[in-house]
Amino acid sequence: MKTTTPMLLQARQLQLKYRRRVIWDIPQLYWHQGESIYLRGINGSGKTSLMKVIAGLQSPSKGQVKLNPSGHKPANNCCYLHQHPWLFSNSVRNNLLITGHSHHLKGLNHQQLNRQLDDLLVWAGLMELAEQPARTLSGGERQRLALARARLIQPRFWLLDEPTASLDEQSVQRLALMLEELQQQGVGLLLTSHQQNAVTELCSQQWMLDNGQLHI
Ligand SMILES: Nc1ncnc2c1ncn2[C@@H]1O[C@H](COP(=O)(O)OP(=O)(O)OP(=O)(O)O)[C@@H](O)[C@H]1O
Secondary structure, eight states, rough: OOSSSSOEEEEEEEEEEEETTEEEEEEEEEEEEEEEEEEOOOTSSSSHHHHHTTTTSSOOOOOEEESSSSTTTHHEEEEEEEESOOSSSHHHHHHHHHHHHTGGGSOOHHHHHHHHHHHHHHHTGHHHHHHGGGGGGGGGHHHHHHHHHHHHHHOOOEEETTTTTOHHHHHHHHHHHHHHHHHHOOOEEEEEOOSOOOTTGSEEEEEETTEEEOOO
């Protein structure tokens, strides 16, 4: 991460409406970098919408999400990971390379760049699949590649929408180990899941969306 000063993401009077229907109304919300939060709520309670608003991918109807220290934008420091990650159709390694080129890896020489990609492939358990087309990966492998790709961008806040849906026990454990390493680096994690598992157990806090209210 670029600096060591932890950030605080906060919002006041945050509201989301679709037409006249209020999805949620949140008087205040604080998320310190380094905190891991399990966001719960029944289908349709507004979890995905809240994550997208926090990550700067969607505008709220009222209020604003801010980062402290001020001057930083949520969209530049948050990464929202979809349940079904979108990947480039070329190889696993090239998925990382393309993302790396468009971010901070531009200044690295060929050898340094390859070393960084190798480290990420090892972290994600994808070294043996590095030359395989990403479209042929299994669900668990796709998730791990999406995580490795996001790590290149070095977000402070990671928002994972149903990362373990349709993963078997072993894949969940593997993902949990990867997320644990991110936690040790001091990132913030916010994740949803309809089942409690090794990934949700990493979270020391829970937020519950219920009937338009966020219970913290
Ligand atoms: N673009 C939109 N226009 C109108 N309504 C929408 C739109 N996007 C979402 N909604 C509605 O907002 C509500 C919240 O949706 P959201 O996807 O945030 O819920 P969720 O808690 O993530 O659900 P799930 O657990 O099923 O993924 C739902 O009732 C949904 O139909």
